[in-house]
Amino acid sequence: MLRSDPLKITIDGIETEVEKETTILQLAKKLGIEIPTLCHHDAISTYGACRVCTVEVGIPRSGGGKRTRMVTACNYPIRDNGLNINTKSERVLAVRKMILELLLARCPGVKRIQDMAKEYEITESRFPIENPEEECILCGLCTRVCQEIIGKSAISLVGRGFERKVLTPFDEPSEDCIACGACAYVCPTGAIKIVQEDGKLTIKNWKTSRELAKCLECGEYVGSEAVLQYIKERVSLPEDIFKLCEKCRRKKLQKELITTGK
Amino acid sequence: MKKITNPENLEILRNSLIKQENPSMTCISVCLGTGCQASGSKDIIESLKQEIEKQKLSEKIKIKSTGCHGFCERGPIVVIRPRGIFYQKVKPEDIAEIINRTILKGEIIDSLLYVEPSTGKKVIYEHEVPFYKKQNRIIFGSNGSIDPTNIEDYIRIEGYSALSRTILKMSPEEIIEEVKRSGLRGRGGGGFPTGVKWESCRNAHGEPKYILCNADEGDPGAFMDRSLLEGNPHSILEGMIIGAYAIGSNEGYIYVRMEYPLAVERLKIAIAQAEEYGLLGKNILGLGFDFTIKINRGAGAFVCGEETALILSIEGKRGDPRQRPPYPAQKGLFGKPTNINNVETWANVPLIINRGAEWYSKIGTAESKGTKIFSLVGKINNTGLIEVPMGMTLREIIYDIGGGIPGGKKFKAVQTGGPSGGCIPEEFIDLPVDYDELTKVGSMMGSGGMIVMDENTCMVDIAKYFLTFLADESCGKCVPCREGVFRMLEIVTDITEGKGKEEDIPLLEELSKTIVDTSLCALGGTAPNPVISTIKYFRSEYEAHIKEKRCPAGVCKALICYEILADKCTGCGACLKVCPQEAISGEKKKVHTITQEKCIKCGICMDTCRFEAIEVK
Numbered sequence: 073m074l075r076s077d078p079l080k081i082t083i084d085g086i087e088t089e090v091e092k093e094t095t096i097l098q099l100a101k102k103l104g105i106e107i108p109t110l111c112h113h114d115a116i117s118t119y120g121a122c123r124v125c126t127v128e129v130g131i132p133r134s135g136g137g138k139r140t141r142m143v144t145a146c147n148y149p150i151r152d153n154g155l156n157i158n159t160k161s162e163r164v165l166a167v168r169k170m171i172l173e174l175l176l177a178r179c180p181g182v183k184r185i186q187d188m189a190k191e192y193e194i195t196e197s198r199f200p201i202e203n204p205e206e207e208c209i210l211c212g213l214c215t216r217v218c219q220e221i222i223g224k225s226a227i228s229l230v231g232r233g234f235e236r237k238v239l240t241p242f243d244e245p246s247e248d249c250i251a252c253g254a255c256a257y258v259c260p261t262g263a264i265k266i267v268q269e270d271g272k273l274t275i276k277n278w279k280t281s282r283e284l285a286k287c288l289e290c291g292e293y294v295g296s297e298a299v300l301q302y303i304k305e306r307v308s309l310p311e312d313i314f315k316l317c318e319k320c321r322r323k324k325l326q327k328e329l330i331t332t333g334k
Numbered sequence: 335m336k337k338i339t340n341p342e343n344l345e346i347l348r349n350s351l352i353k354q355e356n357p358s359m360t361c362i363s364v365c366l367g368t369g370c371q372a373s374g375s376k377d378i379i380e381s382l383k384q385e386i387e388k389q390k391l392s393e394k395i396k397i398k399s400t401g402c403h404g405f406c407e408r409g410p411i412v413v414i415r416p417r418g419i420f421y422q423k424v425k426p427e428d429i430a431e432i433i434n435r436t437i438l439k440g441e442i443i444d445s446l447l448y449v450e451p452s453t454g455k456k457v458i459y460e461h462e463v464p465f466y467k468k469q470n471r472i473i474f475g476s477n478g479s480i481d482p483t484n485i486e487d488y489i490r491i492e493g494y495s496a497l498s499r500t501i502l503k504m505s506p507e508e509i510i511e512e513v514k515r516s517g518l519r520g521r522g523g524g525g526f527p528t529g530v531k532w533e534s535c536r537n538a539h540g541e542p543k544y545i546l547c548n549a550d551e552g553d554p555g556a557f558m559d560r561s562l563l564e565g566n567p568h569s570i571l572e573g574m575i576i577g578a579y580a581i582g583s584n585e586g587y588i589y590v591r592m593e594y595p596l597a598v599e600r601l602k603i604a605i606a607q608a609e610e611y612g613l614l615g616k617n618i619l620g621l622g623f624d625f626t627i628k629i630n631r632g633a634g635a636f637v638c639g640e641e642t643a644l645i646l647s648i649e650g651k652r653g654d655p656r657q658r659p660p661y662p663a664q665k666g667l668f669g670k671p672t673n674i675n676n677v678e679t680w681a682n683v684p685l686i687i688n689r690g691a692e693w694y695s696k697i698g699t700a701e702s703k704g705t706k707i708f709s710l711v712g713k714i715n716n717t718g719l720i721e722v723p724m725g726m727t728l729r730e731i732i733y734d735i736g737g738g739i740p741g742g743k744k745f746k747a748v749q750t751g752g753p754s755g756g757c758i759p760e761e762f763i764d765l766p767v768d769y770d771e772l773t774k775v776g777s778m779m780g781s782g783g784m785i786v787m788d789e790n791t792c793m794v795d796i797a798k799y800f801l802t803f804l805a806d807e808s809c810g811k812c813v814p815c816r817e818g819v820f821r822m823l824e825i826v827t828d829i830t831e832g833k834g835k836e837e838d839i840p841l842l843e844e845l846s847k848t849i850v851d852t853s854l855c856a857l858g859g860t861a862p863n864p865v866i867s868t869i870k871y872f873r874s875e876y877e878a879h880i881k882e883k884r885c886p887a888g889v890c891k892a893l894i895c896y897e898i899l900a901d902k903c904t905g906c907g908a909c910l911k912v913c914p915q916e917a918i919s920g921e922k923k924k925v926h927t928i929t930q931e932k933c934i935k936c937g938i939c940m941d942t943c944r945f946e947a948i949e950v951k
Contacts, residue, residue, distance in 0.1 A: 118657075120656075120657040120812070120854055121811050121812050121813065121854070122812075122813055123812055123813050123814055123852040123853075123854070124813075126851070126852045142851040142852055144657065144852075144854075147657045148657075149659065151659075163851065166844075166847070166848070167814075167847070167848045167851050167852050170814075170818075170844065170845065170847075170848035171813050171814060171848065171852065174813055174814070174817035174818055174821065175813060175817070177817070177821070178817055198841060199821050199824070200824070209813070210810065210811075210816070212811075228652070229652060229654075229810075229811075231810070232635065232637075232806070232807070232808065232809055232810050233805055233806060233807070233808040233809070233810045233816055233819075233820065234805065234808075234810065234816060234817070234820045235810070236809075236810030236811075236816065
């Protein structure tokens with residue numbers, strides 16, 4: 073595709089030039105303007121579900137003047153010359169506060185939500201707490217990483233509205249889950265619990281356990297058998313990677329280097 | 335039937351169909367729309383067939399099963415043509431009399447006529463029924479005279495002539511220009527100019543392009559799309575084929591909800607017949623244009639009527655809306671340029687082509703052209719589907735066509751635009767109904783639902799009803815809709831239960847602002863409308879619930895109690911017998927009393943009392 077001329081836009085009063093189709097969030101990051109996010113991850117497709125990154129934009133009208141809209145910075149592509157973005161207007165702060173207050177009522181015990189809310193001077197929610205144990209904000213990062221990056225789609229969103237949940241099919245132990253833990257890694261609230269016991273790795277949320285492979289040298293755990301198998305099928309890597317733990321691999325490599333060095 | 339291989343043969347067929355039709359032959363049209371079927375019109379068809387056979391009259395009388403006539407309140411409806419005699423609430427046992435007296439002797443059966451409630455006057459002919467008189471049924475009118483399962487009926491009344499004209503004589507650009515000039519706007523709710531939408535899809539890069547028909551009508555009380563699908567499916571197919579030719583698409587889908595089995599059945603028949611006649615499929619009318627239509631059934635999620643969710647649902651994915659841009663015209667079904675229009679929008683297209691944009695744009699108001707079909711329901715005498723020119727006032731719709739409010743009750747409000755529309759109070763009864771005027775008063779056109787409410791309606795309870803629906807149907811993807819609407823429902827429920835707090839109204843307003851500003855799709859973005867509009871126009875009712883713990887309309891159970899009026903109670907014991915809780919006591923012929931602790935406020939005692947001796951307090 074041909075590169076078009078950069079667009080002249082304003083963000084928080086700063087005039088700048090930007091490549092067409094850049095998202096507001098990408099631009100803000102480049103300029104060091106902080107926009108909070110919860111459901112966004114640079115490595116995963118945008119989703120626009122948490123809405124905490126909502127900003128106000130003034131879009132120029134063809135006949136002159138501007139049309140104001142509230143958009144999500146994570147997935148709004150900049151396409152108009154003269155676009156005026158305000159990431160901290162009164163309206164933006166008001167909606168951001170309300171969204172955080174709603175999330176705080178949903179997940180009262182989650183540190184990340186508490187901290188974010190506190191930044192916006194919210195320490196308590198006016199809404200009753202339905203489930204004090206709730207930690208999931210339904211940002212969908214886990215389902216997206218499982219589908220897009222891992223390629224497994226072992227978990228999915230089920231149910232509608234307030235009853236929406238992330239589950240394995242029929243809430244049964246998953247056949248597809250390889251216990252790679254990517255879901256837990258991207259989870260912004262720590263809602264996905266992984267435990268390691270009895271030679272197994274268990275993702276509690278998905279009721280799924282996978283055997284852990286042991287290092288042939290020292291007997292330390294290398295990782296979930298299923299993950300190693302899954303990687304083996306896809307990429308060609310030295311066999312050692314699948315048999316030895318990191319420490320033993322290093323030792324072996326050192327030894328080899330020294331030997332060949334002689 | 336052999337395929338029609340060129341436009342001339344279509345005209346030849348049409349002319350021969352017109353000639354075959356004997357205009358003086360008696361034709362009994364029986365409405366087989368969902369409403370009339372529910373009131374037993376299938377049995378009427380059976381009785382008619384038997385009676386006609388019994389009397390050996392099949393040479394003289396034709397029976398026609400049609401789609402919905404609109405006047406559902408009075409179903410089953412039977413119209414005898416060519417005289418146009420209008421019989422209502424017909425029962426199978428009336429059939430012999432209809433044949434013997436009306437058909438054979440030309441007499442009118444008084445007891446089957448429609449009686450105008452205000453004057454007590456009996457109306458004989460269909461076109462004189464006040465319900466129809468003020469309507470302008472350019473889209474919906476054919477429903478009453480064609481058999482939706484017979485393509486030849488549609489061809490006889492100009493059917494597919496717009497299609498052959500467009501492919502034969504117009505360039506795609508000319509068609510788009512014609513639709514633009516007509517001023518047609520999307521009938522599904524958005525009100526976006528149809529021609530502009532078509533143009534942006536035509537100009538979008540990417541092949542193939544797809545044409546979609548949104549038949550996922552889900553608003554409570556709305557059934558206009560359903561009745562078009564069931565009563566005149568070919569008009570929708572023809573509109574889609576014309577649109578496909580204009581946009582440059584060879585593949586279309588109709589997304590219809592599973593709850594409309596009759597619509598699906600009629601569509602299947604219509605598609606098969608159109609293919610058989612060479613009006614759909616490969617090389618349409620021998621003019622070198624291919625277009626196929628598939629039916630896709632929705633599983634019943636309201637949100638799948640939202641275009642991006644609908645597209646994902648056709649793809650076999652979870653029907654969650656996604657952020658626009660990109661719009662479907664750029665990146666729609668399977669990532670390809672896609673044009674999506676609602677059922678009624680498609681049905682308007684052949685008419686615009688046949689009669690011209692000039693003619694069409696003369697109907698309606700400056701910015702809203704044509705007619706709109708509304709489903710008129712709630713506290714209204716003439717429940718049914720009506721088609722009126724844009725710009726008709728609410729008063730004309732509710733009183734002249736709708737026949738006013740039953741039981742002489744006072745009009746309170748009308749809710750337009752489906753669950754996320756707003757409630758319009760009496761002060762705006764003379765509002766001309768079009769896209770922009772409805773928006774100005776805090777409601778919207780939506781897909782055309784119109785729910786009338788009388789003085790006995792509690793507006794807080796109404797807000798609760800719609801919020802319940804919306805909270806239930808929210809997909810749950812974005813925080814403001816999932817959490818926010820749920821919280822609004824929580825607060826409004828508390829108010830109706832007498833647990834409201836002073837700060838609830840401002841909190842509802844604050845929540846509304848955030849939900850409107852930040853929701854991902856229009857379902858969320860408009861979800862607070864029922865609350866915003868009822869607070870705006872009926873604030874005192876909210877305040878009565880919160881401050882005085884009183885429901886002025888006497889609806890909210892927690893805030894009312896039933897009492898027996900000593901001066902009116904005759905001690906007949908009728909209420910005592912029906913009370914499921916045994917909460918009423920009293921000796922015969924002596925004043926009865928209600929034990930409030932036992933009462934569940936079902937209201938059956940009040941309904942049963944013949945002396946108006948029971949009151950809500």
